[in-house]
Amino acid sequence: MECEESLQLLSDYHANALDEQKRDGVREHLNCCPPCDGVYHDVETIIVSASSLREEEGISFPDETAIWQRIQFS
């Protein structure tokens, strides 16, 4: 499997959504292609980091009461 096809399939590979042949093809390619393996690692890191964003930590919230006042009188 070449880099182009492997890169195309990385998300499906991560989601375990490939048939056996393609899955093995990607795995073998990642084992012998450090750049593509690096991309896969980075994508995994982003996916893990993204799921933590569901929490509201780090967001600066506007004035909840002021918005409620506007809703009440709309």
Place this chain on the structure above:
Amino acid sequence: MSAAETNQATAETKPKVTDLELAQRSAEGDREAFEELYHRHFRRVYALCLRMTSNPSTAEDLTQEVFIHLFNKIGSFRGDSAFTTWLHRMTVNHVLMYFRKSSTRSELLTAEGETPIQIVRGTENQAKMPVVDRIALEKAISELPPGYRSVFVLHDVEGYEHEEIGRMLGTSTGTSKSQLHKARLKLRDLIRRQAGQN
């Protein structure tokens, strides 16, 4: 036990009113019940609007609109799903409607012109990305094109499945998957550029 202690103990053990009960009371005209719902869910709605638009002012306006829309539709909530799920979907649809009004459809879906290998730069750089901090990721998400951002936020942040994302965006499951993959690669590129790793 004194009267004060009894009242406190009662308050602590008194079951919290459910969202369904508040919704039913709101539908009957109970403004206090609706205000309680508002305060319970304000932060979640705003956070979602902000992540999808990357614009605090727009997110504030949309949040206000969502709750006005909620008030008008509260009588239609039957408890078939969790209230949070119902409100969440209402919020997403409202933001997507905003995108449709303010963008062309192609901007929302993002052209399929880029291929993954074109997006991926610096593949020669074998240094793996370190742990991504929240600020760097939020900044990178805000720089994504709207179409990529919508799919990424809905799937990787909010946990929607591609079938539902496709329905919400008016596209296919396959397009949603393709957009997500490109969004992830684009984010990788943006984060690496921020960190000077490209």
